[in-house]
Amino acid sequence: MHATTYRTHTCGDLRLSDAGKEVTLCGWVFRIRPFGGMTFVDLRDRYGITQLVFSPQIDAALARQAEQLGREDVLQITGQVVERSNKNPALTTGDIEVRVTQLRVLNTSRTPPFTLEDQTDGGEELRMKYRYLDLRRRPLQQNLLLRHQVARAVREFLDSQGFVEIETPHLIKSTPEGARDFVVPSRLNPGQFYALPQSPQTFKQLLMVSGFDRYYQIVRCFRDEDLRQDRQPEFTQIDCEMAFVSREDVLQMFEQMVRHVFRRIRHVELPEFPRMSYAEAIRTYGTDKPDLRFGMTLHYLKDEHANLLEEHHFPVLDQAEVVAGISVPGAASFTRKQLDELTDFVRRPQIGAGGLIHIRWLTDNTIKSSIDKYVPAETLLSYAAKFEAKPGDLILLIAGQASVTRRALSELRLELGRRLGLRAADQFMPVWIVDFPLLEFDEQQRRWAAMHHPFTSWHPDDDALLETEPAQVRANAYDLVLNGVEIGGGSIRIHNRTDQMRMFRRLGLSEQEAEQKFGFILNAFEYGAPPHGGIAFGFDRFCSMVIANQEGIRDFIAFPKNNMGRDVMLDAPSDIDPELKKELGL
RNA sequence: GGUCCGGUAGUUUAGUUGGUUAGAAUGCCGCCCUGUCACGGCGGAGGUCGGGGGUUCGAGUCCCCUCCGGACCGCCA
Numbered sequence: 001m002h003a004t005t006y007r008t009h010t011c012g013d014l015r016l017s018d019a020g021k022e023v024t025l026c027g028w029v030f031r032i033r034p035f036g037g038m039t040f041v042d043l044r045d046r047y048g049i050t051q052l053v054f055s056p057q058i059d060a061a062l063a064r065q066a067e068q069l070g071r072e073d074v075l076q077i078t079g080q081v082v083e084r085s086n087k088n089p090a091l092t093t094g095d096i097e098v099r100v101t102q103l104r105v106l107n108t109s110r111t112p113p114f115t116l117e118d119q120t121d122g123g124e125e126l127r128m129k130y131r132y133l134d135l136r137r138r139p140l141q142q143n144l145l146l147r148h149q150v151a152r153a154v155r156e157f158l159d160s161q162g163f164v165e166i167e168t169p170h171l172i173k174s175t176p177e178g179a180r181d182f183v184v185p186s187r188l189n190p191g192q193f194y195a196l197p198q199s200p201q202t203f204k205q206l207l208m209v210s211g212f213d214r215y216y217q218i219v220r221c222f223r224d225e226d227l228r229q230d231r232q233p234e235f236t237q238i239d240c241e242m243a244f245v246s247r248e249d250v251l252q253m254f255e256q257m258v259r260h261v262f263r264r265i266r267h268v269e270l271p272e273f274p275r276m277s278y279a280e281a282i283r284t285y286g287t288d289k290p291d292l293r294f295g296m297t298l299h300y301l302k303d304e305h306a307n308l309l310e311e312h313h314f315p316v317l318d319q320a321e322v323v324a325g326i327s328v329p330g331a332a333s334f335t336r337k338q339l340d341e342l343t344d345f346v347r348r349p350q351i352g353a354g355g356l357i358h359i360r361w362l363t364d365n366t367i368k369s370s371i372d373k374y375v376p377a378e379t380l381l382s383y384a385a386k387f388e389a390k391p392g393d394l395i396l397l398i399a400g401q402a403s404v405t406r407r408a409l410s411e412l413r414l415e416l417g418r419r420l421g422l423r424a425a426d427q428f429m430p431v432w433i434v435d436f437p438l439l440e441f442d443e444q445q446r447r448w449a450a451m452h453h454p455f456t457s458w459h460p461d462d463d464a465l466l467e468t469e470p471a472q473v474r475a476n477a478y479d480l481v482l483n484g485v486e487i488g489g490g491s492i493r494i495h496n497r498t499d500q501m502r503m504f505r506r507l508g509l510s511e512q513e514a515e516q517k518f519g520f521i522l523n524a525f526e527y528g529a530p531p532h533g534g535i536a537f538g539f540d541r542f543c544s545m546v547i548a549n550q551e552g553i554r555d556f557i558a559f560p561k562n563n564m565g566r567d568v569m570l571d572a573p574s575d576i577d578p579e580l581k582k583e584l585g586l
Numbered sequence: 587g588g589u590c591c592g593g594u595a596g597u598u599u600a601g602u603u604g605g606u607u608a609g610a611a612u613g614c615c616g617c618c619c620u621g622u623c624a625c626g627g628c629g630g631a632g633g634u635c636g637g638g639g640g641u642u643c644g645a646g647u648c649c650c651c652u653c654c655g656g657a658c659c660g661c662c663a
Contacts, residue, residue: 031623031624031625033621033622033623033625033626034619034625035619035620035621035622035625035626036618036619036620037619037620038620038621038622039620039622040621040622040623040625042623049623051622051623053621053622055620055621056620057620063620071613084621085621086621086622086623088622088623090623091623094623111596111613111614112596112613113596113597114596114597114598114613115597115612115613117624120597121597121598121612121613122597122598123593123597123598123655123656124655124656125593125654125655125656126597128655177663178662178663179661179662179663180661180662198662198663199663201663223662224662225661225662226660226661226662227662228657228658228662229656229657229658231662348589348590348658348659349588349589349590349658349659350589350590350657350658350659350660351658351659352659449663450663451663452663453663454663455663456663562655562656563655563656563657564654564655568654568655
């Protein structure tokens with residue numbers, strides 16, 4: 001199948017049944033084991049590794065030549081497939097070897113700056129600089145090969161459901177709202193700029209207006225914001241939109257798509273996708289992207305609505321807006337050192353809790369707590385009971401401002417889940433988060449901003465609240481969360497001019513601004529726009545979850561940027577020719 | 587915009603309170619070795635301790651500035 005004028009087989013092809021054949025292989029020298037006289041070479045390509053034998057008994061001159069080969073030299077060899085006397089069960093080709101009779105060095109290699117083993121000795125920076133070498137390593141090859149399979153499975157499913165892949169432009173118009181745009185100067189229109197799309201959002205809505213009632217695209221998107229382990233300035237979305245659908249239709253369709261991919265790639269049947277409201281997620285997990293692989297949910301002694309605390313004359317508790325915590329099963333035996341570490345963890349500036357109160361409910365039914373000076377044991381015991389705790393459990397409490405406390409507990413829960421091995425790499429727990437708030441108040445800009453995006457429709461029951469109680473309006477939006485990672489999100493869209501204008505007005509855009517920035521879509525809505533909605537998946541994240549159940553995405557992208565948005569291999573971004581700059585009117 | 591961690595042979599790293607010639611592993615080079623598969627044995631070369639400035643009799647080590655990398659907060663509709 002992979003035979004060419006250069007080779008008859010790949011390095012992963014040959015089996016015992018091929019013994020006796022004369023074959024020609026091409027590949028890279030992976031490891032070389034010279035003995036006096038005979039030399040073994042592991043020849044590698046993306047299909048596998050085949051052991052070559054050079055021996056004085058076959059060709060003395062060739063055997064001497066083989067001793068001079070270096071790692072990563074590119075070879076073409078011809079020889080006879082023979083059964084091995086010592087088989088290697090670790091290799092799929094381990095039953096055979098090739099006794100080489102002809103050797104041609106197609107190209108030599110300098111010694112690579114790091115080893116190309118599965119566990120490389122290379123540091124991050126070096127591997128990025130020599131990305132093409134890093135990509136020779138098996139783990140990264142596997143990632144990219146599987147990424148290709150994920151994309152295939154996605155297309156296979158969507159094609160089967162009548163979706164049409166349509167390309168949309170990359171040179172578009174900069175719009176307010178959302179992330180910072182990357183811009184491209186226009187030579188033909190000096191002083192003016194295109195923007196690169198943050199997503200094809202408005203185009204896919206226009207395609208709905210055009211009647212392509214099932215659209216998708218695996219498409220590059222660009223956002224000029226700071227990077228993270230799971231965020232790149234250019235990333236790939238599975239962008240989807242459907243006309244004549246309700247939220248239920250969209251959730252059903254894409255639950256099936258995700259199931260299909262997991263079946264194809266992981267041979268895993270996912271559990272049913274439960275639904276959870278945004279409010280419930282925040283209350284019980286402290287986050288809108290809960291990891292449902294384990295429990296340890298949040299319990300409240302005091303919140304915005306109720307106070308179960310007694311008066312303790314202990315300001316930390318008495319003055320807190322929220323007092324909440326989690327019960328850690330079997331952790332009452334944690335040492336002082338472990339508890340101190342957890343305290344430091346929640347007090348880190350990024351998390352910002354004031355401190356951590358612990359209540360250890362020992363197996364002899366006694367209580368040991370950091371606050372037993374202030375709170376009597378029987379009261380602590382009654383508090384512990386509210387956490388569905390039992391003897392042997394550790395209760396960790398945080399008191400303070402509501403949002404900070406919830407976030408700290410959410411992070412603490414994940415950290416403990418990690419330490420206790422509750423976040424299993426082979427377990428997948430999806431959940432749809434629904435009923436997000438439509439709007440959130442941007443304290444810096446002193447205005448309301450769309451939580452999802454400004455084209456999201458709202459719950460009909462909340463229509464009257466848009467102008468009066470914006471914080472109370474529920475969006476017709478949804479996120480798909482898998483093991484604590486947001487892998488997709490979407491909404492049912494606004495599809496008439498009147499409501500879209502109400503939204504823009506709510507966001508503080510004047511009639512003129514709305515017309516100038518979004519006139520094209522407002523106009524389109526006046527020509528028979530159908531009800532529609534959709535979803536977009538972060539394809540890189542989706543792949544990293546499907547393939548490895550991990551959050552980082554760089555190892556699933558062939559040529560990623562570093563955390564300053566630089567391509568260290570190309571050394572981009574860089575200065576441009578002053579002449580070019582002049583032509584562009586910069 | 588901010589916080590934290592790191593930068594020492596090609597590579598990954600150790601380096602005590604500031605004190606003799608900066609140590610190891612791996613890779614590389616040479617010699618030996620005919621069944622290894624992380625082959626093995628012996629030997630060798632390889633360092634502007636990221637850069638600059640300062641403190642000191644003396645700085646890899648302490649201080650200041652700076653560059654680079656990583657993680658995170660803000661930000662990411």
